[in-house]
Amino acid sequence: MTEQLTTEISAEEIQAGKHAYQLDRDHVFHSWQAQGPFAPMTILKTQDSYVWDGEGRQLIDISSQLVNTNIGHQHPKVIAAIHEQADKIATIAPQHVNDARSEAARLIAERTPGDLNRIFFTNGGADAVEHAIRMARLHTGKHKVLSAYRSYHGGTHLAVNVTGDPRRYASDHATDGVVHFFPAYPYRSYFGSTTEAEETERALKHLEDTIILEGASTIGALILESIPGTAGIYLPPAGYLAGVWELTRKYGIVYIADEVMAGFGRSGEWFAVNHWDVTPDLLTFAKGVNSGYVPLGGVAISEAIYETFRERQYPGGLTYSGHPLACAAAVATITAMEDENMIANAKRLGEEIIGPRLERFYADHPSVGEVRGTGVFWAIELVKNRETREPLAAYGGSSAEMNEVVAAAKAAGLLPFANFNRLHVVPAMNIPDEVLIEALDRLEQALFVADKFVTA
Incomplete structure (x- = not known):
């Protein structure tokens, strides 16, 4: 396991985050959400390819938020x-x-x-x-x-x-x-x-x-x-x-x-x-x-x-x-x-680390229907059946199965990007190799959960 950053979140910061959460629920109208049942994650701090949630837990960000923090946080x-x-x-x-x-x-x-x-x-x-x-x-x-x-x-x-x-x-x-x-x-x-x-x-x-x-x-x-x-x-x-x-x-x-x-x-x-x-x-x-x-x-x-x-x-x-x-x-x-040669590095990360590891995911996990991508821009299609390509969540929505997969990724210490039946691997272009490898190790824990839902 890679060494985590030494940044610590204080009790005061966690308490301030709880206050911010309550104000959010009282006053903030969120995009693309039914407002009542939504329980957003509080972010207390960001740095490089890490974020810290409302409990002070460090997560590796392989979502690049909405696929936009291309050079990581707080450069x-x-x-x-x-x-x-x-x-x-x-x-x-x-x-x-x-x-x-x-x-x-x-x-x-x-x-x-x-x-x-x-x-x-x-x-x-x-x-x-x-x-x-x-x-x-x-x-x-x-x-x-x-x-x-x-x-x-x-x-x-x-x-x-x-x-x-x-x-x-x-x-x-x-x-x-x-x-x-x-x-x-x-x-x-x-x-x-x-x-x-x-x-x-x-x-x-x-x-x-x-x-x-x-x-x-x-x-x-x-x-x-x-x-x-x-x-x-x-x-x-x-x-x-x-x-x-x-x-x-x-x-x-x-x-x-x-x-x-x-x-x-x-x-x-x-x-x-x-x-x-x-x-x-x-x-x-x-x-x-x-x-x-x-x-x-x-x-x-x-x-x-x-x-x-x-x-x-x-x-x-x-x-x-x-x-x-x-x-x-x-x-x-x-x-x-x-x-910092980030464009070439993004290409290298895709060719040498992400692509080969996702191909192993495909070989090892029957829930993986296809992997595809380039650079630091990849998708994993999750299916219940590789032959029929029945998705783990229907087009246009999520499912209990996908919710469980995403929860497993977060429990493993990841901030993932999920849409419909897919997990996207979209880290920053300058994510260190060892952090990316650790993130993919953690992501695989979610794939073991997805495998439970394979029907054939």
Whole structure:
């Protein structure tokens, strides 16, 4: 077992956490929850790849929270940059130039593919998606947006309607110009495919049929997570993203790559599209751009779309667009990623530690239906039956079985990321090898629990 940090949580800190919990239950309205039965975990402290819960217990964080603390918690260079910026300019309206925003834009533009050299800053991923779609609609003069089922693009009105997973149901009135299509998903193919080549061919045929039947002259944009995150970290099969890009060229559709979760090193590349050598027209980002230390997102814009608004006013903006504290955190984060070789390290962790260990999980645990991923971005599909692929929890919900599995992971000293029937392995890019190995040892304890529910 790895040596734990020596940080101790005092009785006074635990008592303060209990007070914070009571205030939370009295006054805080939580997202994505029925408010009454919800019992949130209190976090008293964070450091590197650890968090301490309300009882003072240390947990290894392999969730990266909402897959956003890409460089771990409390990175000293980022904390220092926020302090320094606060001493100089804590906030300023977005119509004014500030050096933190200018430098953040430069660093991002240097790393985006192709000619995505213009950066519009937002407060997070959902409003980045909203603005990218607005730009695409105004650029093309066409309203419809194509989006995949089994996707997530944010919780604001249009972003949640563009979303393909069940979180959109309560808000989806089919009035926002969104058309969903079936994605390429080899493990649970919607096309009866038995090989990746078949999946690519059939998924692209389905997408082109959708474009033709909906009318290409009505479709302004297609948005696609380069690697879907919360929806399952299912990597596109070879040739799929290139084929999607070719269809958007053929039919005059703006291609929006959603890199909110997959971007900034999580996949072992600066952006996940780089794995498949695809350059979109617009690219949305957030989360890892500054490890979530201060809310920040944005849209990277191609030269052609930028030209649409060179002399024409862009009808959109945000009070906190390019907030100096957030941008200073982004500058420090990107610089730390570069200086500390984190992108290459994420790739190495996936190839040398996570991937091989998850393959062993597959070999040793009948509840594991599939493992897949890249970099520090992996998913474990839990099933009751490998032959039928019956999931341990139904699509769109949880189950008593999954609740028991997640509880076992927490009891083993992990802060896990779970969605439907999956456990995601999404640690920080700079997690020490020995801590990651210990985390995977602990995760295996939860898989022994999952094995109890296997029926064949």
